[in-house]
Amino acid sequence: MTVRVTLISPATTSALREARFEGEVSLDEQGLAAARAVAGTLSRAGRPFTGPSLRCRETARALGLAAEPVAGLADWDVGRWRGRRLAEVTGTEPEAVSAWLADPSAAPHGGESLVALCERVGGWLAALPDGQVLAVVEPALVRAVVVHALALPPEAFWRLDVPPLALTELTGRSERWNLRCGSPLTAG
Numbered sequence: 001m002t003v004r005v006t007l008i009s010p011a012t013t014s015a016l017r018e019a020r021f022e023g024e025v026s027l028d029e030q031g032l033a034a035a036r037a038v039a040g041t042l043s044r045a046g047r048p049f050t051g052p053s054l055r056c057r058e059t060a061r062a063l064g065l066a067a068e069p070v071a072g073l074a075d076w077d078v079g080r081w082r083g084r085r086l087a088e089v090t091g092t093e094p095e096a097v098s099a100w101l102a103d104p105s106a107a108p109h110g111g112e113s114l115v116a117l118c119e120r121v122g123g124w125l126a127a128l129p130d131g132q133v134l135a136v137v138e139p140a141l142v143r144a145v146v147v148h149a150l151a152l153p154p155e156a157f158w159r160l161d162v163p164p165l166a167l168t169e170l171t172g173r174s175e176r177w178n179l180r181c182g183s184p185l186t187a188g
Contacts, residue, residue, distance in 0.1 A: 001130035001131075001173075002171055002173055003125075003128045003129070003132075003133065003170075003171070003172065003173055004131070004132045004169065005133050005134075005145075005169065006042075006132070006133070006134045006167060006168075006169050007137055007141070007142045007167070007168045008042075008059070008063070008134070008135070008137070008165065008168075009136075009137070009142055009162045009163065009164055009168075010027070010035075010051075010053075010056045010059035010137075010138065010164065010165075011027050011031030011034050011035040011058075012027065012028055012031035012034070012164045013027055013028055013031060014028050015083075016164070018085055019085055019087065020085045021078050021081045021082050021083060021084055021089075022053065022055070022075055022083075024053065024054045025054060025055060026058060027055055027059065031055075031164065035058075035059050036062045038063065038165065039063050040064060042063060042064075042065070042134065043132075046132025046133050047132075048065040048066065048067035048068070048135070048136075049068050049069075049070045049073060049134070050065070050067035050068070050069050050070070050073070050137070051069070051070070051075060051135070051137045051138055051141065052069040052070070052071055052074050053074070053075050053138060056069075056073075056137060057069060057136075059136050060136045065134070067136060070124075072120065072123070072124050073124065073135060073137050075140060076114075076117050076138070076141070076144070077111035077117075078109045079109035079110030079111030080109055080111075081109040081111070082111075093108070095108075096109065101158065104118075114144075115154055117140065117141075117144045118154055120144075121144045121145045121148055122149075125145065125148065125149060125174065125177075130173075139162035142160075142162045142166075142168050143157050143160045143162055144157060145170065146160055146168065149170050149172075150177060
């Protein structure tokens with residue numbers, strides 16, 4: 001048997017527009033309207049999950065999904081950088097940002113390294129039962145899932161873009177995944 005995993009990135013927030021490391025931020029009006037506009041376009045097969053962040057839960061609700069929050073699908077833990085703008089962190093901690101971007105095992109912010117993030121999502125993928133799964137998760141998790149599933153080098157994470165409200169689909173099982181790259185959700 002195989003697993004079909006559909007990942008949906010959440011709609012936009014003010015933090016995304018400000019290049020801020022997410023915190024508990026609600027969807028902005030534009031993001032909420034965009035999610036509501038594509039509600040009903042998703043296949044209802046399978047069990048829906050969501051990351052525990054406010055924006056993931058709000059996106060799932062706006063899409064009409066009764067999704068179960070899963071702690072293991074939490075956003076990348078960037079420690080003390082959470083809620084701060086990237087430009088601010090780069091200005092005050094340039095060496096730390098450089099290390100974080102260059103070394104996948106670095107966690108200068110006191111949170112989770114990129115390697116640890118990829119291992120965490122890999123554990124989630126490996127534990128999935130056969131069948132269909134749909135999950136609204138942060139873009140960092142989508143990128144980490146793709147890196148892990150395709151056995152890419154961790155540095156490839158930085159080369160993957162995941163726009164708001166995009167679908168990323170994986171089919172297969174542990175050690176053997178196929179990827180259907182991000183398809184935008186559009187109103188029928």
